[in-house]
Amino acid sequence: MNLHEYQAKALMKAYGMPVPEHQVVSTPAQARAAAELLGADKVVVKAQVHGGGRGRAGGVRLVDTPREAEEHAQDLLGTRLVTNHTNALGQPVNLVSVERICDIAAELFLGMFINDSGNEAVIIASRDGGTDIETVAARTPEKIHSVAVDLRTGLLAAQIHQLTEGLGLSANQAGQFEDLLAKLYRLFVDKDLTLVEISPLVINTAGELVCLDARIHIDGDALDRHQDLFAMRDVSQTDFSAVREQRRQSLQSACKRACAHAFASRTRERD
Structure with a gap:
């Protein structure tokens, strides 16, 4: 069985491993609120699907403002992401993670x-x-x-x-x-x-x-x-x-x- 990235990170955090601060959301409005709550200059909006290759497929977005986080979440949620780890139909994007940027x-x-x-x-x-x-x-x-x-x-x-x-x-x-x-x-x-x-x-x-x-x-x-x-x-x-x-x-x-x-x-x- 596969886990989503945010689930994997939750397990790692429970075992004391360092992971970035993030919020998992299911609506564009929640993505904006999450970005505001994180209070960072920039955040990353990441589609939560099973399989790798999300970045090259456009499923990982670096954004500058909470409004952009909302817009990119709107663009991703409800779609299917096709990567080199999926078939031609891809995987449905039901959740996105809004994550604090890491230097x-x-x-x-x-x-x-x-x-x-x-x-x-x-x-x-x-x-x-x-x-x-x-x-x-x-x-x-x-x-x-x-x-x-x-x-x-x-x-x-x-x-x-x-x-x-x-x-x-x-x-x-x-x-x-x-x-x-x-x-x-x-x-x-x-x-x-x-x-x-x-x-x-x-x-x-x-x-x-x-x-x-x-x-x-x-x-x-x-x-x-x-x-x-x-x-x-x-x-x-x-x-x-x-x-x-x-x-x-x-x-x-x-x-x-x-x-x-x-x-x-x-x-x-x-x-």
Whole structure:
């Protein structure tokens, strides 16, 4: 089962992870009121649909005033958004999120998924969060770092350190990342998730990590154990299970490409 971005962020916030301040609304008037309540110079109006690629499809709008927030909400609500993660009919836009703008200094990528065996959670991270992870894997695989976590033993401190070191974060940011990653893994296991992406995970101009966008998939066979998650199900959204599996395979392929590059580099160094 998929979650909307705002639902994913609510789960992350409940686990102590940093997310931007936002309001979820269903009418243009509510969007204007939300922008006024946030009191920011600029806000982002984001269509809430299942699937990625919203920005390129026009589903994410940066606006300057509450009136513009109302106008863009009017433009989005009641339509269907077609992205590279939907079919030609797209997904209905019944809600939009009005979010406080984040002053971005750097963008990272952080993802987690269950591998083919079902026994490991693979964590993948990259310093290049402003680019599709598939593109990073193809062009600069050395910028991708991953660890495979045995679900029976859990996430190890050495694995957290390995990812932190690979990202080249400052001491302060490294501490934040290690705390965030531990919380994300706990969320992943507690809620029987199969895939999580934070893309991007940003470092703002104050040096703080913020989960700017989020995607969560839940194991449908485990929903009987999570009535709180089942209550989040949006039956208006088409479940493109093939696209979801393709996304997991893309992340797995990126990890394999990065591992192959690292192995080749070590071999050349020994030679």
